[in-house]
Amino acid sequence: MKILLMGHPNVGKSVFFNRLTAANIIESNYPGTTVDYTKGYMRLEGKDIEIIDVPGTFSLEPKDKAEEVAVRMLHESKGSKVMCVIDASKVERGLYLALEIIEQGFSVVIALNMWDVAIDKNIDIDAKKLEQILGIPVVPTVGISGEGIFALVSRLKDATPVKVEDIVERTEGIKHKANTPDERWALIEGISKKIVTFGEYQHTLKDAIGDFTVKPATGIPFAIAVLYGFWSIFGSFAGFFTDGFLVKIFDEHWLPWLQAVFPGGLGNWFYALIVDVGHLENGVLAASDNCFESFGALSSGLFVPVGVVLPAIFIFYLMLALLEDIGYMPRLAVLIDTVLHKIGLHGYAIVPSVLALGCNVPAVGATRILETKKQRFMMMTLLAVFIPCGAQIGIMQDVIPGSIGFVMLYLMAGYFIFGYILNKVIPGRIPEILMDVPPYQKPMSRNISRKVWMRTSGFLKVAVPLVIFGSLLVNVLYLAGTIDWLGNILAPMFEGWFGVPRETAGPLVAAFLRKDLAVAQLSAIEMTKYQMISAVVLVSIYFPCIATFAMMLREGGKTFLGSLAVLLVVVFTWGGLLHLLWKLMGVA
């Protein structure tokens, strides 16, 4: 037996999936967390039952790529049972999708989820009566606390296909079909009258604050404060671990230990690859005294992901998980909707944009919540070019602490300017969206810790091998003279157009593997403050890292070539423009 978990976006399907399969997938308090299906197994009466967490869809007429996946999954799973998760506080809306699924001949069991929210809103639903009318099991649940989940599973066996005509007969007393949207809504109205009673509901403080956080006059100051808090804690936390302890561990203990025990010594090519390439002091090769400059696979290769990036990524994901689960992200989406419409996107583009500040890879996947090809192409391109990942920001905080704000502002300006241009140039439609803003809720520590663990461990699995490999590769290229050769060939462009030293070629090669490693390598090149800012911007807007590259290829297909073309234009114009700015200021 196979069970499909279906329902509107943000009704708690992923919570159900995690509870039923004891799996770990990301759950968040905003729509579009699941943009692809996830498979898992549940043990029931001695048998393994396949459960599929299907992306949220409002109906079986798909409007975006995630909804297309949902409908395709349903059509490919004839004979499966469907667990239809409905938000009990908006039962009518959920019933529409349930009726469509029933009409397709599936055995359906309904979970009236967020039962607690319905009670809070003084909405009384007669679940037993709804079960009688629909002829399928209906179970009230609170997914987040697990209430009703066992009852729901135990009722799976009672789910059998029913005919919509029978439901119409039990509701209206006359047997007829309900195939059109109008007929379905009329039927739902009839069912609703029989099962739902709305009591008096007074606005709570939570509701009032919820309203104010989406109104521009009050919401924008609040959003500024939230983002201020986010970055302030990010800086303090990352600084505490990196500057307070990890720099000492790596520079005063790990590097000297490696230098002492590793065979070969300075000048030996293998020693240079693994421990320390050294640097010239008065024409003599001297040992490095810090892991930023040693460039060995086991020194810089470990220091960058573990010593600098890990604390930054951890606190970023912790803060993001809190904002997601509290329910602030959809409000930010509503607030920024008008601004993003000017560049052809809409409010929910904030989800991939913010995710990209952690890691560009899941952010590219999250572009599926955007409706049109044009929007997905634009979003993928903009985030790959203009949004530095958390790892890179972590390193930037160490390398250019005083100029990080300027770099971020310059990139943000590029995001909007090139977004505006792309919107004008690329054909395609920009649909309006209706946003469903969920209520504020208390974040669950279990969900937060699981999300932070999954995202952070996912980062480590990808970053550590790539940074070590990147260090090795760049060192090999240095030793083979390739970087010098590249630097000489590209010197006119680097020095003349971008205003950065020719040695920047090395970090740019590394940037293709890991941008954080590339920024770390920039710190070892002698240059002015302004050249350093230009070089960091160049690393940011230059090719996306290999993992993002692969994800863009998978998600964008042929349009990926278009993204690359945009990227080349951006590197030359936006990178060159910064040099021009320095020249006008007389600092270049």
Place this chain on the structure above:
Amino acid sequence: MTKRSGLEKNNDLYFIYFLILGLATLAFGITDLIVTITGSEYSIGVLNIPNDGFRGGWGGLIILFAGIFYLSGLKDLYEIHQLAKVVMGSILIWIIAGTDIFAMITESIPGGEDGGWFNTAQGFLGTYAPPYAPAIFLLPFSLVVIFCIHKYYKKI
């Protein structure tokens, strides 16, 4: 008969309290911004106004917004939307003060570049010594809003 909110009883008292707090918060926010724009360090007794772009500039702007929230919400505080504005004003102060305190904590524990692993007792305590930023002074006064929320839900 519909029960009234507990806040209605001493409405005038709350009005005066949040008027004074709102004006003080607004003044701190404006001073913060002026100090940041002029770029000069400003310290008087136990008060220090930050002049860097992040804490002084953005932080000052947020304090200014907090003052505006207080002043716009103080009339008819027993009405939920008015109370919500005052609560939001306090939340803004909690964010600024909370991040200031968090920064102090993270600075106080490590021994520093040339020191040992951990700070000395003197160094640790020294981090918490005055002068403080305006948000730290506003913090205890902003907590009164918790009492107001309690009063609001206590029907009379």
